[in-house]
Amino acid sequence: MVKSTKGGSSGGGGRRGLTVRVKTAKGRKIASTRWLQRQLNDPYVEEAKRQGYRSRAAFKLIEIDDKYHLLKPGKTVIDLGAAPGGWSQVAAARVKSEGGKGKVIAADLNEIEPVPGVGFMVLDVTDPDAGEKIRTALDGARADVVLSDMAASATGHRATDHLRVIGLAEAALDIAENTLNPGGAYLAKVLQGGAGQELVTRLRQGFTKVAHVKPKASRADSSEVYVLATGFRGAPADG
Structure with a gap:
């Protein structure tokens, strides 16, 4: 489950966006939850998708x-x-x-x-x-x-x-x-x-x-x- 809250910058020009918080789901390890939350809030992940790159790398x-x-x-x-x-x-x-x-x-x-x-x-x-x-x-x-x-x-x-x-x-x-x-x-x-x-x-x-x-x-x-x-x-x- 994910939850969005206001605040944070997209990292791509000062746009204000939503911070996505991920609740620990049954069967999901805390480390996996942290990784998912980091991915959802990573401006490079968003920008990679926008520009058609296969990874933020x-x-x-x-x-x-x-x-x-x-x-x-x-x-x-x-x-x-x-x-x-x-x-x-x-x-x-x-x-x-x-x-x-x-x-x-x-x-x-x-x-x-x-x-x-x-x-x-x-x-x-x-x-x-x-x-x-x-x-x-x-x-x-x-x-x-x-x-x-x-x-x-x-x-x-x-x-x-x-x-x-x-x-x-x-x-x-x-x-x-x-x-x-x-x-x-x-x-x-x-x-x-x-x-x-x-x-x-x-x-x-x-x-x-x-x-x-x-x-x-x-x-x-x-x-x-x-x-x-x-x-x-x-x-x-x-x-």
Whole structure:
């Protein structure tokens, strides 16, 4: 059951709206009730629906790209953990892949509804052959940007959750090292506290700049941050 009360801002231009309060229903956990209430009152969720994005996460990538200019027309992008497709939508629009200028390859363990201008493949990024499979999908070409918004299912144990997310970020980096053009960029989700030391060391060795970013579109109570590495030096095999 939901209940609306006056007050609060929509977050999209000072409009006053309704705050939706969700009563705990029989059989629904308190955590689920809180999540539902947060979703119903999240201006980014509302705006994503209005603009046709598949997830509020699209605004995180938009905000990061507006600042760092990763997704330029004609670039080739790999979107790892792409479901439900919000980041792929943003990438396709910005590199203009639907018009044939750029290219976007999206990968996920689960199928997603087709996104115009995006090639999709079912892939386990932790597969040792994942990089080669993506290179095949790219017809032997290389990418300019590797994106990863992947997150493992939360266990509730902070240290364990952190290690699992770092593991996915490292798998994404394996793919980046196998597929990026020199000068390319890597963007991956990690958790509060940032990337682990081993991951940071690899990034500093392989890229000219490494930074942590937290877009405003990330919820204030979320522990997620993103690690951004730019200026890929080139894989060892490239000399």
